Amino acid sequence: MAGSGGSKLGAFQYTKCKMDDYYAPGRNHLFVPGPVNIPEQVLRAMNRNNEDYRSPAIPAMTKVLLEDVKKIFKTITGTPFLIPTTGTGAWESALTNTLSPGDRIVSFLIGQFSLLWIDQMQRLNFNVDVIESDWGAGANLEVLGSKLAADTGHTIKAICIVHNETATGVTNNLAAVRKLLDHYQHPALFLVDGVSSICALDFRMDEWGVDVALTGSQKALSLPTGMGIVCASPKALEASKTSKSVKVFFDWKDYLKFYKMGTFWPYTPSIQLLYGLRTALDLLFEEGLDNVIERHSRLAKATRLAVEAWGLKNCTQKEEWFSDTVTAVVVPSYIDSSEIVRRGWKRYNLSLGLGLNKVAGKVFRIGHLGNLNELQLLGCLAGVEMILKDVGYPVKLGSGVAAACAFLQNTIPMIPSRI
């Protein structure tokens, strides 16, 4: 009989959905600066069984991938390695192949990821000459200049720099580093962590004379984690022949041996990541790498305008260092930035980046890299506004979105394939 339906329904049993212990309706809004959103095209490409990697199919595919992946580094002369590892492994690969224990490295400490790389250098027994900046500032190139000037004996074997410090949203000027090296005619290797820059920021391996550049699959390439992509200049390859660092898994020699044989893999690659990379590159080239970079610039500018409209400070101290892949936002001292991140996850299904180490509790981060568009970002910005209000910051709701929209509405191009 009508009316009694509702109450009886309570009697039905329901078993909770496995693997959804933290279920929330709708999309997760993923705005950590990595791992980033994977486009559907890539998910599709990776949705496949394993394959024999010694059949003709995988080497044929790998050969083209190695050629194509050079384009994201903007290199003609580089040699890429697709290593089943993470960014940390890619760092280790860059260092241990080109340098020997005790070698003097000049490196810049400007945030958590440069710190971790330096820690790695030290634990790998390199002699690290650290140039430290405030967290929020870029690499101190003046000090680098002095060191290069003083180093007439060429004791400095390598300059190591993080192109984009993900912890503070600081982008370093790589062209300026090259200029200094050229100015002092210094032969040091130029090693660049491009983890949160390559495929998103302007990066020119050949033009800037970068000797090793590296990135990870889960960043601007918008793939799952698991592939460290390292590219070596001829000079770096030459250096690798005399490196005395102990390594096997990360040894380029093994790769080069298999490149020569045409089988390409010293050990089993992830079949799925190879197909994923194929598709990720297809999407990048379809959009056009320069357009991808411009899109990142547009999204970043919109984010910064929102931050400004909220009356908050960018952790990045000067405009020249503004990062186009991540924005670290400083919160007032009476607010714990971790609470912002927690609240995003608990109330809005929004994933923001925590402040790390020195800036823990002081900044939260909005990652705006990878396969992402404007309306996704605007949803995130609207969410941040509500969170700010939740945690007691007197934001004017809509203000950040308005500022971002005012800029975006003037600058978003028509989608070329749809005109």
Add this chain to the structure above:
Amino acid sequence: MAGSGGSKLGAFQYTKCKMDDYYAPGRNHLFVPGPVNIPEQVLRAMNRNNEDYRSPAIPAMTKVLLEDVKKIFKTITGTPFLIPTTGTGAWESALTNTLSPGDRIVSFLIGQFSLLWIDQMQRLNFNVDVIESDWGAGANLEVLGSKLAADTGHTIKAICIVHNETATGVTNNLAAVRKLLDHYQHPALFLVDGVSSICALDFRMDEWGVDVALTGSQKALSLPTGMGIVCASPKALEASKTSKSVKVFFDWKDYLKFYKMGTFWPYTPSIQLLYGLRTALDLLFEEGLDNVIERHSRLAKATRLAVEAWGLKNCTQKEEWFSDTVTAVVVPSYIDSSEIVRRGWKRYNLSLGLGLNKVAGKVFRIGHLGNLNELQLLGCLAGVEMILKDVGYPVKLGSGVAAACAFLQNTIPMIPSRI
């Protein structure tokens, strides 16, 4: 040498990615009122090979599905049918199983979908007594009352009503219809199109004495198109025994025969949609059907507040008819609403609903139903603001988002699984 890299790169060949003729970076923002966004959990569940539907597995699964699907209708006594068809087929199933050619049906014409259903009734040779309203108004229940009062001979065999008219964003009051039927002690069958309401709006089959209720998989259930879900009351089943309408594919008898046999399927079902439905129901029950309805109410209210802030009119004429699944927005006469939809797709990767038939060019529609959350909606609203500006409407950017956020920030609950 450095510097020349860029130009040489132009020489690389690139083959366009198949099946992405309309590629755009980032997520498509799907805000048509169906088909709607499919959650990842459902995509995963459907990512599977075919199965023998005569093995014990599929009947066992179907049995539980049929029991569980009754919950979305809030019925204990109803009998559900999962038909491999669309909403249009579900309409035909409802009519041809319960009525005979020439039977008098009272039906309400209030927009495109009620129009199409009436057209179907007429072509199926029923005698349709149409009660017409302005597009934007709800069903005229006064006229229904008069007709029922006058129909002492019970020539009216059925009242057919669209619960939620998707073209104009109008929700009809089903409880009021039942009240009238009860008041006049009229035995007419009560057939309800719940295509854009069930699983999103409050719907109570048993309590409201609905005789046939139906929906489609691609609406609030957030599945692909392909399953028409029809639920029949005992009275409707009784009526089906004497219906003289000619049909085979849509004949409930065949289903009932197989239900009795315990094999459940008179013809091959989509294995994938069965698993998809299983998961869609799991997600609905996990969130709680009442919470799902509340979420839809919240998203709809936020949308209406944005429309108001933009200075635009809701196509729905009175608050009592406001739809919580779709909002039809009236544009000023100097703007072609189709241009808004086109621009959304061409510039913002945003899919909005066109104005249909009488309101073509005059309204555009924002669908806010299915597995969707607040930040997704806010991204859409920000997009609409930019589009409005694009087409020459003097909107204050951020105004709609601000209005929506002011409401949402006060009302969004914490995500229960994450507290």
Add this chain to the structure above:
Amino acid sequence: MAGSGGSKLGAFQYTKCKMDDYYAPGRNHLFVPGPVNIPEQVLRAMNRNNEDYRSPAIPAMTKVLLEDVKKIFKTITGTPFLIPTTGTGAWESALTNTLSPGDRIVSFLIGQFSLLWIDQMQRLNFNVDVIESDWGAGANLEVLGSKLAADTGHTIKAICIVHNETATGVTNNLAAVRKLLDHYQHPALFLVDGVSSICALDFRMDEWGVDVALTGSQKALSLPTGMGIVCASPKALEASKTSKSVKVFFDWKDYLKFYKMGTFWPYTPSIQLLYGLRTALDLLFEEGLDNVIERHSRLAKATRLAVEAWGLKNCTQKEEWFSDTVTAVVVPSYIDSSEIVRRGWKRYNLSLGLGLNKVAGKVFRIGHLGNLNELQLLGCLAGVEMILKDVGYPVKLGSGVAAACAFLQNTIPMIPSRI
């Protein structure tokens, strides 16, 4: 301490994996004659969110699909319809669009599916003139000849025939039917159920003057269930203009109206099935339709050789009727063929087809259609041998596989893409 590990492990809790109530390791060996195995390429293509079907993308895709789908019917002049339904719905579409209630149809009853179609014809109020054969025999064309000869007044409006009777593994000779019609210059429509033949057996719509041909997505196209594909000749389209059968969902007129408008869809299609169909056609054309047909012929011949080697009888009475998509195997009277099917599922993760209706318990069926290769079939045949032994039939293990291999090893072509 060593040794005690094993027993303590028993204490760990384990929660059963949801939705795998019937879990078995390894692939399910799916050899029912539909739904059939979906290739990974198709699963990938279908692994996607919904889309607005009114955007330019879906009509553009549909336009090409409609052109390409004609190739599987081998028609230039036909008009295809992609209907969100099953084979049963496709039957209804074929009949109700071309004929009027009371029209005389000549139809052949040779097994369960022809029986079901005839049942549909009768319930749709056509006047069915049934030509019955034994189950296991093909259509009796002599009787058809007599009827055509006698029908000087052209009261026969249509000849309906199942190209391949899935229940008994009988393939009818369509060219011979056409020859008879031509011989008697009879204008009857020629309607063909190609559900388990099209894309697998030789089928020539234009050459054989077929007026309506139809199939279902889950058969040789190797898609999920949910798309009925119907193709109408110009003569069938002409007939549809005067058909008095009552229908709306299945009405071709609605499709034709939307074809003209260039939007193609009278109601929401399954986005996923469209992309799936795109890929299924790509795969068919990649292999070459003639090669696909030859592959089916090869797999079928191998199956029949195995059956012979086992000392069992093919349900199909004469070689001219042997089906290349399904083989119905007669078991000795002391064995219940259902037990063979049950055992396949319970012990070997092998899905075979049951005997239906008149041949229930007497035959089991091996479906060998769709995206399938020789080694898959051989695994199935080996499985059948073990099952036969399980149920007490004195089969020589390996005998069927040996016979099949002897034939296949001589006939399998090299894979063209891998030479």
Add this chain to the structure above:
Amino acid sequence: MAGSGGSKLGAFQYTKCKMDDYYAPGRNHLFVPGPVNIPEQVLRAMNRNNEDYRSPAIPAMTKVLLEDVKKIFKTITGTPFLIPTTGTGAWESALTNTLSPGDRIVSFLIGQFSLLWIDQMQRLNFNVDVIESDWGAGANLEVLGSKLAADTGHTIKAICIVHNETATGVTNNLAAVRKLLDHYQHPALFLVDGVSSICALDFRMDEWGVDVALTGSQKALSLPTGMGIVCASPKALEASKTSKSVKVFFDWKDYLKFYKMGTFWPYTPSIQLLYGLRTALDLLFEEGLDNVIERHSRLAKATRLAVEAWGLKNCTQKEEWFSDTVTAVVVPSYIDSSEIVRRGWKRYNLSLGLGLNKVAGKVFRIGHLGNLNELQLLGCLAGVEMILKDVGYPVKLGSGVAAACAFLQNTIPMIPSRI
């Protein structure tokens, strides 16, 4: 007009399907000994977007995974590490964490993988004391006994052994190694490569006093490549505190630090592999680890019986060393085993393992590990028979399958979930 249809069809254009350069119909029969077939359940679980690995969800999931993964090692006291790397990386992790450069290791050279591990040991500057056997023989434990007996000064720091040599199909007796160590009361660490054994062969970390055991995700776990799973005993952890080997990426200390913090990850894990591992473990536990091992034993025995029936020799010299995960088959000297592998791929869509290094051209390998069942294997065996005939070996077709079936039909259990 009829008859001309066929020829005109040739005029239709067709664009080749991207990423299917080596397309063949039906399933690829993947019988290399890794990477192996991924079950659909795992593919589904991995079909997902990235997630913030610092949210509460991933640590919560990791915590349970680390507990559950111990079960596949049969350890209570071990500490597992899920490292984003391959088996080669897992080797490096095992060695560099527990040993210091110059440390004396006793290791067995019995095939390609033990060779590669020894090469790694040498390049990592360990002092490797190699005990060599013929390829096809197992570890020479007598020599080990002598060395242990002689080593009263305990200069041997570790015994390194490959549990299952994938190149020759040889399984070593780990319990016997432990017995020797215990007999001589030798404190050497006991490091085991379980890449092609764990989750497939009987493996008892605690009972056998294994100090480091390791496997890779793409082997018996049936996942994609990309996760090296290493498990350390308390003694190994203790040793790691004083190891002087240089490493960062592979350093357990970083993991242990994050374990303590409850965030678990020193760098970004693959979200997809975590969910994949969750499901892979669910499936293993659902079947029951002992049943999984028994299934591998059954499949292996069937394979060996087929090899015998073909009149071919197993590369493994003695029955005690027979591997239950891979069978290396010796071909007559007039046949090149590589041609067998090539032909499998080119004609039968069958992927077999090549002979490596010393046995290149002399053996081909059938991998029978992972989520696999009997009928899959029988399809493979039938394929091998045809290939053997193709290349000129006078095999009696069906003979191997018959021998395998005779054994399997007696031993395959009913599927527990389906009884």
